[in-house]
Amino acid sequence: MDFDILPFSGSARRKLSRRAFLAGSAALATVARALAAARPLAPDPHIEDLLRRMTLEEKAAQLSIFRSPISSAAINPQGRREPTREDAMEDVRRGLAAGYFNGFDIAFNRELQRIAVEESRLRIPLIFAADVIHGLKTTYPIPLGEAASFDPELCRRTARAAAEEASAFGLHWTFAPAIDVARDERWGRVLEGAGEDSWLGARIAAARVRGFQGDDLRADDSLLACPKHFAGYGGVEGGMEYNTVDIPETELRQVHLPPFKAAFDAGALSTMTAFNDIAGVPCTANRRLLTEILRGEWRFRGLVVSDFQSVRELIDHGYAADEADAVVKALDAGCDVALGDDIYRRHIPALVRKRRLAEAKVNESARRVLRVKKALGLFENPYRSLDPDRRKYVVRRPDMVALAREAARKSIVLLKNKNDLLPLPRTGKSLAFIGPYVPDTAQALGAWALDGEPERAVSLEQGVRAALGPGAPCSFTRGCAPEDAIPGGVEAAVRAVQDADVAVLYLGEPERMSGESASTTSIVIPPCQQDLAEAVAATGKPLVVILKHGRALALSGAVRAADAILCSWFLGSESGNALADLLFGDFSPQGRLPVSFPQASGQEPFYYDHRSTGRPQSDAIAAFKARYTEVSNEPLFAFGHGLTYSTVEYGETLVSAPRPTRNRVVKISAQLLNKGRRAAHETAQLYVHERVAAITQPVRQLKGVQHVELAPGEAKMVEFTLRLPDLAHVHGNLADRADHGAYDVWIAPSAISGRKATFFLA
């Protein structure tokens, strides 16, 4: 299975002549910029009529989405004034809200909708949104974990299932997918995206959008997608949450924007601004981003929503003098809707009356909101997704639970497997399962499982017991709490291990350590768990470590030295079953790392597609090289790395033409041979490096992935096709084009392996 190479630009794959392509068309870029001012949308008579009848107050209200008074999760800071149920009902009656988010009570949402369409003056339906990030009641692995499947189609399927379930709770809109490319693992929100690679991120972003939105946005079971956070949020300095970002536009376009472009090409009709600034201009009021690039160049026709109160935060940024100034700057820049705040609603009417804000601008944003509501079918069918009966058939449907297990299995990455310790035998050996997460389900789901049901998740202990049946020789001991020692815990764990043949440690981050507002200076396992691991390892028993985490970790001591390591993220509802499937060999691991594991925390940001520098680390000599004195630049586990229960050998990388001319299409191939005794699912990766460029290019860049099933002893050829657009990079004039010259290519099982071949683009 090969997944498609995305169009270079625009929504359809285009053939570009070599000349046009290589010319790079600085002229075109200039034209695009000149056209950047958003064009008016083709008029919709119904919406135009509404706009004519709306008061300024009603228009401003359509630009305001509020936290639901029944919001169950404290995932945003306390607002200025949180509405009560009664406030919300009264506001809706007076036409003073466009919608609500994070309220999962269908009866209340339905009542609000009834008031909107029966009692408000203009009968404009409400839109209900929520952060449905990795499922609702059925929880799938955290997005970063699922990205480890390297399988966009799987991501589409889980997003689809999440939409089916969440829409049965009266929701129309998800604030997802989060598609920030993140290269600094200190940032807690690495967990929400698809990792450090832009190419993979773009495919996964598009797939998730297609999954959420389905084939028909008006269907009862589809959710409007909201790729976020636009843009550059993954580049926060020092990995510190909400911090400033200073990325040149060339880099922004090459690394951070492609997933957004892909998401919009896939049909996403909304986006959320990022909290951060870029080079001093906050994204929420960033005209370059929100109007010139998004609407001008990309022809985006949806709506832009701020992040939670990020319009008001323009004041704290030092970008706006006061609330009124913030409103003018955000709206002028292209931020249509203020989230979680009545700042637009309170200020817009007066600002227009005082002529500080053009009414046409307000109309433009209100028009976009109304058009999106129309695209969702809300005018024709305001009760779409508000049928309380549908929940009975949809929630935790067996196929969804099965999908959660499948996704969890495919997200687990086997990092290390000394002496083929895994899979474990079902009988004949006694096993000691140790660690705070062994019996636990409270930490199974991971951050952003807002209305998830941890109590219904499967713990490792439950999964193992179900796999081995009653009477199996195994013990289960916590040893410590996630962040604290427990009296006698380590001793009990050591005793259990001494009585067993193999120890299986389940360790890592508790939920609170990754997610929003969870940046950390040190990406390590909590000390009490590390102590537990040292004591267990000192018994000398063979040791398997299962890691729970929302980011790449810097592993040390006994954990790093373990015989086998499984990277398992937060796996969701079916955690324990999926882990048991892998531990006992019912499923052979196939996940690959979407983030590089460093040697030490202090190396972050640490990612595979870095630049070479003038003094690359090329050999063992450390002096006068770009590296830290204590550790090598080699990752502990590389991007793309992941073992199977077999051994797959990669042959030479072959290029179809060393000096390609015809249509500039190059075929790259290699033979894969399964030398082991088990079937393997191999994830072959194509990497490219342009040797010389006016803007230096990364040492490697992922350009293709193929999933290959190999029976024991079987050999298969994999072949990738590289076209000119795949070789393009952003130049100084911001044009995207390929250069003449030498390109190194590898077909490899990770970003640091494989055999190199070279071709020259004449």
Ligand code: NOJ
């Ligand atoms: C803040 C987060 O940054 C954003 O991702 C989320 O959608 C909003 N809060 C709403 O909960």
